[in-house]
Amino acid sequence: ADDNNNNNSNNGAPPPATVRQSPVINLDRGDPSVFEPYWKKNGGKCTITISGHESLSYFSDPHSVCWYMEPELQEAIRRVHRIVGNARTEGYHVVVGTGSTVLFQAALYALSSSSAAVAQPMKVVCAAPYYSQYKEQVELLQSRLYEWGGDAKTYDDEDKTAPFIEVVTSPNNPDGSLREAMVANKTENGGKLIHDLAYYWPNYTPITRPADNDIMLFTLTKCTGHAGSRIGWALVKDVAVAQKMTSFMQITTIGVSKDSQLQAAKILQVVADDCESKAGAFGYGGDDADRTFFGECRKVMAGRWEKLREVVKGKDVFGLPKYPKRYCNFSGRYFQPAPAFGWLECKEGCDASALMKANNVLTRGGETFGASNRYTRITMIGREEEFDCFLERISGIHCVDEDKD
Numbered sequence: 001a002d003d004n005n006n007n008n009s010n011n012g013a014p015p016p017a018t019v020r021q022s023p024v025i026n027l028d029r030g031d032p033s034v035f036e037p038y039w040k041k042n043g044g045k046c047t048i049t050i051s052g053h054e055s056l057s058y059f060s061d062p063h064s065v066c067w068y069m070e071p072e073l074q075e076a077i078r079r080v081h082r083i084v085g086n087a088r089t090e091g092y093h094v095v096v097g098t099g100s101t102v103l104f105q106a107a108l109y110a111l112s113s114s115s116a117a118v119a120q121p122m123k124v125v126c127a128a129p130y131y132s133q134y135k136e137q138v139e140l141l142q143s144r145l146y147e148w149g150g151d152a153k154t155y156d157d158e159d160k161t162a163p164f165i166e167v168v169t170s171p172n173n174p175d176g177s178l179r180e181a182m183v184a185n186k187t188e189n190g191g192k193l194i195h196d197l198a199y200y201w202p203n204y205t206p207i208t209r210p211a212d213n214d215i216m217l218f219t220l221t222k223c224t225g226h227a228g229s230r231i232g233w234a235l236v237k238d239v240a241v242a243q244k245m246t247s248f249m250q251i252t253t254i255g256v257s258k259d260s261q262l263q264a265a266k267i268l269q270v271v272a273d274d275c276e277s278k279a280g281a282f283g284y285g286g287d288d289a290d291r292t293f294f295g296e297c298r299k300v301m302a303g304r305w306e307k308l309r310e311v312v313k314g315k316d317v318f319g320l321p322k323y324p325k326r327y328c329n330f331s332g333r334y335f336q337p338a339p340a341f342g343w344l345e346c347k348e349g350c351d352a353s354a355l356m357k358a359n360n361v362l363t364r365g366g367e368t369f370g371a372s373n374r375y376t377r378i379t380m381i382g383r384e385e386e387f388d389c390f391l392e393r394i395s396g397i398h399c400v401d402e403d404k405d
């Protein structure tokens with residue numbers, strides 16, 4: 001397996017013996033293990049008991065558009081958003097999914113099937129670098145309703161009226177940037193929007209305002225780190241869209257595991273209780289917010305970013321995006337975003353992920369995100385030991401210029 005690692009970035013020279021012997025570090029995945037220490041300490045509060053008679057029915061709440069949604073999950077979702085202030089929930093319908101992944105597909109279906117006569121598949125665009133799964137999901141079933149339209153920055157709506165869908169990921173995966181719609185906000189065109197706000201939580205980024213977009217996707221995966229519970233939710237303004245998304249869920253999976261919903265509700269209640277118990281009489285002062293789940297996790301993320309920047313600063317090989325400090329309404333202080341991924345840039349002519357791979361570090365290369373291979377994405381939310389090991393490894397990386405050899 002080593003032979004494909006040695007060439008690109010070390011210019012044919014075999015890697016040093018230390019690299020050949022060193023274990024492979026996998027920073028390709030977005031598994032949120034960073035929160036494990038917190039939950040090992042506090043997870044006992046989330047224990048629930050589900051009795052054998054509780055998951056018998058498909059149905060949960062006949063009063064809700066999303067009829068398979070457990071009422072306590074809906075209540076916990078609305079409560080956490082109210083406390084954190086990252087999204088408006090009044091006037092919105094909640095639709096629950098098996099992770100937000102399936103809700104992305106439900107939203108595509110809802111938006112594309114409601115256009116009266118679909119002469120052509122609707123284009124789905126997203127500004128590069130974009131989350132690689134969007135393209136894969138859009139293309140998977142070769143739908144006649146929608147098709148991948150690529151980078152929103154270069155999207156050219158030929159007749160200026162054809163309906164299309166723009167996905168806005170903010171903060172963005174992979175580069176952590178805060179984003180607004182690029183094309184679909186111009187009222188003269190037929191653009192519809194899906195906002196993926198998976199990372200709009202104070203453990204990663206300052207909460208500057210409650211988001212109030214038409215379709216907003218969130219997930220427990222990135223909020224609390226419970227990727228394995230597979231619970232995501234959409235906040236949807238238009239009831240007809242919420243109904244269509246629910247139909248998609250009904251036809252594809254007839255709902256979402258009640259056990260998972262109940263566990264997720266409990267986790268969110270524990271997070272909300274924790275926040276409320278630490279908020280002072282006048283809301284959060286910085287110190288109160290720092291002691292909440294979000295505050296503690298932010299400290300860990302910020303610590304990792306500080307260490308990474310320190311290592312990168314000492315090398316002329318790499319660059320990292322800079323994020324301005326912003327005021328966080330939840331935390332009551334200014335801080336710099338500490339995104340879930342590092343978007344590492346190498347100098348011109350260098351293949352960043354190949355360079356990493358030559359040093360036994362697996363990352364996800366820029367092309368996967370519709371960007372140049374000078375960039376690669378590294379996870380910042382993996383395990384501590386792995387992250388520290390990575391820092392040590394990159395301190396020793398050299399990128400040899402081809403023309404200097």
Ligand code: PMP
Pocket residue numbers: 030098099100101102131169173196198218219220221227230231232
């Ligand atoms: N959106 C974005 C931007 C993501 O990064 C992820 C997870 N990597 C998801 C959606 C999907 O999350 P899940 O299906 O686990 O809820």
